[in-house]
Amino acid sequence: MVNYNNSRILLQPNEIPKEWVNILPDLPSPMTPLVNPMDGKPAPPELALAIFPKECVMQEVSQEPIIPIPKDLREIFARTYRPSPLHRALGLEKELGIKGDDIKIFYKNESGSPTGSHKPNTAITQAYYAKKDGIEELVTETGAGQWGSGLSYGCNLFGIKCTVYMVRVSFLQKPGRKILMKSFNAEVHASPSRHTESGKNFLEKDPEHPGSLGIAISEALEHSLRSNTIRYSLGSVVNFVLLHQTIVGQETKIQLAKVGINKPDIIIGCMGGGSNFAGLMIPFARDKLHGVLPDVEIIGVEPRACPSVCKGEYRWDFGDTSMKGPIVKMHTLGHSFVPSPIHAGGLRYHGMAPIISILYNNKVISASMHHQSEVIKSGLLFSNTEGILPAPETAHAVKEAIDQALKAKENNEKKTIVFNFSGHGFFDLLAYKLYMTGDLEDYELPTEEIQKALSSGEMPKIDESQF
Amino acid sequence: MVNYNNSRILLQPNEIPKEWVNILPDLPSPMTPLVNPMDGKPAPPELALAIFPKECVMQEVSQEPIIPIPKDLREIFARTYRPSPLHRALGLEKELGIKGDDIKIFYKNESGSPTGSHKPNTAITQAYYAKKDGIEELVTETGAGQWGSGLSYGCNLFGIKCTVYMVRVSFLQKPGRKILMKSFNAEVHASPSRHTESGKNFLEKDPEHPGSLGIAISEALEHSLRSNTIRYSLGSVVNFVLLHQTIVGQETKIQLAKVGINKPDIIIGCMGGGSNFAGLMIPFARDKLHGVLPDVEIIGVEPRACPSVCKGEYRWDFGDTSMKGPIVKMHTLGHSFVPSPIHAGGLRYHGMAPIISILYNNKVISASMHHQSEVIKSGLLFSNTEGILPAPETAHAVKEAIDQALKAKENNEKKTIVFNFSGHGFFDLLAYKLYMTGDLEDYELPTEEIQKALSSGEMPKIDESQF
Numbered sequence: 001m002v003n004y005n006n007s008r009i010l011l012q013p014n015e016i017p018k019e020w021v022n023i024l025p026d027l028p029s030p031m032t033p034l035v036n037p038m039d040g041k042p043a044p045p046e047l048a049l050a051i052f053p054k055e056c057v058m059q060e061v062s063q064e065p066i067i068p069i070p071k072d073l074r075e076i077f078a079r080t081y082r083p084s085p086l087h088r089a090l091g092l093e094k095e096l097g098i099k100g101d102d103i104k105i106f107y108k109n110e111s112g113s114p115t116g117s118h119k120p121n122t123a124i125t126q127a128y129y130a131k132k133d134g135i136e137e138l139v140t141e142t143g144a145g146q147w148g149s150g151l152s153y154g155c156n157l158f159g160i161k162c163t164v165y166m167v168r169v170s171f172l173q174k175p176g177r178k179i180l181m182k183s184f185n186a187e188v189h190a191s192p193s194r195h196t197e198s199g200k201n202f203l204e205k206d207p208e209h210p211g212s213l214g215i216a217i218s219e220a221l222e223h224s225l226r227s228n229t230i231r232y233s234l235g236s237v238v239n240f241v242l243l244h245q246t247i248v249g250q251e252t253k254i255q256l257a258k259v260g261i262n263k264p265d266i267i268i269g270c271m272g273g274g275s276n277f278a279g280l281m282i283p284f285a286r287d288k289l290h291g292v293l294p295d296v297e298i299i300g301v302e303p304r305a306c307p308s309v310c311k312g313e314y315r316w317d318f319g320d321t322s323m324k325g326p327i328v329k330m331h332t333l334g335h336s337f338v339p340s341p342i343h344a345g346g347l348r349y350h351g352m353a354p355i356i357s358i359l360y361n362n363k364v365i366s367a368s369m370h371h372q373s374e375v376i377k378s379g380l381l382f383s384n385t386e387g388i389l390p391a392p393e394t395a396h397a398v399k400e401a402i403d404q405a406l407k408a409k410e411n412n413e414k415k416t417i418v419f420n421f422s423g424h425g426f427f428d429l430l431a432y433k434l435y436m437t438g439d440l441e442d443y444e445l446p447t448e449e450i451q452k453a454l455s456s457g458e459m460p461k462i463d464e465s466q467f
Numbered sequence: 468m469v470n471y472n473n474s475r476i477l478l479q480p481n482e483i484p485k486e487w488v489n490i491l492p493d494l495p496s497p498m499t500p501l502v503n504p505m506d507g508k509p510a511p512p513e514l515a516l517a518i519f520p521k522e523c524v525m526q527e528v529s530q531e532p533i534i535p536i537p538k539d540l541r542e543i544f545a546r547t548y549r550p551s552p553l554h555r556a557l558g559l560e561k562e563l564g565i566k567g568d569d570i571k572i573f574y575k576n577e578s579g580s581p582t583g584s585h586k587p588n589t590a591i592t593q594a595y596y597a598k599k600d601g602i603e604e605l606v607t608e609t610g611a612g613q614w615g616s617g618l619s620y621g622c623n624l625f626g627i628k629c630t631v632y633m634v635r636v637s638f639l640q641k642p643g644r645k646i647l648m649k650s651f652n653a654e655v656h657a658s659p660s661r662h663t664e665s666g667k668n669f670l671e672k673d674p675e676h677p678g679s680l681g682i683a684i685s686e687a688l689e690h691s692l693r694s695n696t697i698r699y700s701l702g703s704v705v706n707f708v709l710l711h712q713t714i715v716g717q718e719t720k721i722q723l724a725k726v727g728i729n730k731p732d733i734i735i736g737c738m739g740g741g742s743n744f745a746g747l748m749i750p751f752a753r754d755k756l757h758g759v760l761p762d763v764e765i766i767g768v769e770p771r772a773c774p775s776v777c778k779g780e781y782r783w784d785f786g787d788t789s790m791k792g793p794i795v796k797m798h799t800l801g802h803s804f805v806p807s808p809i810h811a812g813g814l815r816y817h818g819m820a821p822i823i824s825i826l827y828n829n830k831v832i833s834a835s836m837h838h839q840s841e842v843i844k845s846g847l848l849f850s851n852t853e854g855i856l857p858a859p860e861t862a863h864a865v866k867e868a869i870d871q872a873l874k875a876k877e878n879n880e881k882k883t884i885v886f887n888f889s890g891h892g893f894f895d896l897l898a899y900k901l902y903m904t905g906d907l908e909d910y911e912l913p914t915e916e917i918q919k920a921l922s923s924g925e926m927p928k929i930d931e932s933q934f
Binding site for chain 2: 007008010012013078079080087088090091112114115116153156157175176179180182183184185380383384387388389426427429432433436
């Protein structure tokens with residue numbers, strides 16, 4: 001008999017974790033620095049400080065395994081939307097023909113935040129630190145709009161101006177996101193835009209350019225350098241963003257322990273830049289590295305249309321398409337790669353967080369990839385059985401969780417599967433509509449296209465021996 | 468110094484109330500029966516049983532002041548989305564220039580349910596009872612789609628088919644709702660439709676007919692009589708629906724008590740048919756009737772385009788436009804009245820719940836009305852300060868709460884204001900977009916139009932002395 005009281009585990013505000021988990025000191029191979037595109041050398045702190053809030057720059061390179069979450073910030077989380085619930089997916093399990101407690105699927109529900117995703121976890125944090133530094137405006141890029149609305153919301157909490165460059169294809173697919181951002185006082189531009197030189201360059205080549213996260217980053221970076229009271233804000237990829245998201249995994253551990261689970265078997269998240277996946281998995285990955293959870297499987301899920309980890313190369317590359325921002329060592333499809341217009345706009349990024357790249361190279365985590373149509377199909381099944389319609393990004397994690405559960409069932413294995421339900425799909429209904437009418441296309445990335453993007457003459461040559 | 472831990476009050480699943488509050492035995496004047504349109508006499512139980520699940524019919528006329536919520540049902544609430552949070556609107560208070568604790572605004576946040584509103588509270592309950600009766604299909608009407616998606620979700624939990632007739636103007640304004648309902652396996656028709664005789668009649672007169680809740684009810688009722696395994700389901704107006712919603716007010720009382728508030732001053736909800744307003748206020752209205760809360764003000768808020776309480780007549784009228792369903796004594800604008808196409812589709816109903824009508828006539832509660840544009844403006848202010856974009860319906864309650872807070876501030880009064888945040892506006896962004904571009908129209912209802920609708924020759928003549 002299932003105990004329903006254990007099937008949705010709620011925490012009280014005073015149980016919000018007091019610490020973020022910093023994986024940097026535990027990485028099996030050392031973190032690589034951000035490199036200055038001007039000279040190919042590690043970026044000096046002054047450069048990072050011109051771009052990001054001070055405390056974030058410190059966190060980016062911190063070797064402290066544990067970083068306290070300021071009390072003020074915990075109070076803001078408490079009065080807005082944290083802690084978030086951890087659900088047992090009983091409806092989904094039943095649909096998959098899973099009986100009893102041998103196979104258990106849990107999902108950490110980050111969709112209940114004001115903007116419907118995990119993004120405010122770092123947005124609020126960055127705005128909090130920016131306010132402390134006297135910053136007046138944060139500027140950023142956004143794909144599907146989850147990050148843009150998260151940052152708009154976060155900035156608005158502190159009375160900071162927010163400007164968002166939104167990838168044009170998403171801007172057109174998801175008009176609701178723009179209205180939501182404007183309701184938080186943000187200024188929103190479709191990218192490529194005519195508001196920056198980088199944007200104008202791309203529009204000159206193609207006035208109908210669909211845009212990409214790489215291009216939008218270039219525009220936001222350019223905009224951020226206009227004044228010393230403006231800073232750039234990133235919603236993924238860099239270390240400090242992943243750090244802020246570990247509040248998700250920290251809560252999840254407390255919640256699992258409340259139902260007697262101290263050793264989950266499989267941890268899953270979708271990955272575009274890597275932030276929601278990292279947020280859930282880093283506390284577990286550290287336990288794996290420390291031998292506490294030696295056997296935990298940690299799986300990041302990518303779209304087949306943009307598989308930077310599964311099919312990309314681990315190398316130095318620009319984080320943005322205009323080659324103005326820092327150079328990063330990461331899994332990448334090449335900064336000139338423009339992904340197909342899949343609906344999971346948040347996963348349309350050519351690179352991957354360095355932390356995730358390093359954990360992958362060292363086999364601490366693994367990666368899988370799925371087609372858009374099978375992902376949306378899984379999303380519908382989830383809505384049907386659990387009642388919450390996932391964002392197309394999140395549906396990648398759903399698909400993987402279903403596959404893992406079915407595999408365990410077939411092999412008669414006992415498995416506890418936990419995935420990050422990073423956001424709802426209420427702003428992404430077009431993908432579901434197209435799936436229902438049979439009009440959703442799949443995009444498989446041909447190897448030659450990756451090779452072409454990677455062998456572009458504009459890739460940086462970095463000599464690490466000179467660092 | 469504000470204590471943030473008291474600004475968002477969360478309950479644990481085991482604190483879900485065990486009882487609904489039935490106001491019928493406490494009403495200051497007796498509840499009127501549903502009347503059979505065939506003979507003008509109180510509908511016999513057989514008639515009601517052909518339309519609704521058995522347990523709902525019993526609850527409709529029950530004189531028990533307290534009705535237990537079945538344990539199974541509480542478990543389902545616990546594993547899906549209840550209890551819901553009660554928030555202190557600190558951001559909004561600050562924006563209104565309110566300092567300290569003399570004036571406090573709280574909102575009960577029902578927007579966190581899987582379909583984003585309070586509707587699943589009764590949808591799940593009705594589907595639960597229908598399943599017990601062996602019913603295979605529930606059919607209903609919906610305005611903005613909150614109720615339709617709620618019932619689709621509820622039916623899907625129990626494997627019951629759900630058919631929804633959605634008012635055409637909302638069907639066109641809010642395509643996302645249709646996709647959400649379909650994700651829960653529901654069949655959705657724009658109403659008036661060609662699937663029923665009533666629908667065809669309206670389309671013959673006007674192929675572009677915008678529809679109304681009254682017409683959609685006619686279609687759903689007609690559909691429900693096709694087979695004995697189909698029942699009709701209502702999302703508002705009738706007593707048992709209001710009863711199911713009292714879980715909202717019951718939770719709110721527990722939550723207020725946790726922060727030391729046992730005597731709130733003002734209770735607010737928007738009202739279309741009356742369900743979310745009743746759900747919050749009935750437990751407080753009963754306390755008022757019992758002398759426990761003699762001074763509590765209870766205010767229902769209507770759109771100026773459809774003010775059935777503020778400007779309608781208290782009289783016998785058809786609940787539906789085709790005059791096929793039961794006749795009800797209530798505040799009404801006349802069943803032939805077709806409201807202007809305001810965005811708060813859930814408030815476009817010509818009548819009002821009999822319970823609310825009786826409480827209003829006896830001055831237990833009062834009513835106010837607002838224009839669409841000032842309502843949406845308040846909704847934006849709320850999103851801006853509290854971070855959650857309200858549904859246009861909900862924004863009516865927000866507007867009234869703001870007005871009441873400002874009045875108290877001007878008069879130097881101490882007031883605790885509580886309103887029902889009945890749903891989010893993520894599917895209703897068009898209203899906000901039009902407001903932002905200055906294209907949102909207001910509709911004031913001319914008195915002669917009401918008189919015309921009310922003096923139509925088709926109004927029922929009921930002789931109560933014959934009951």
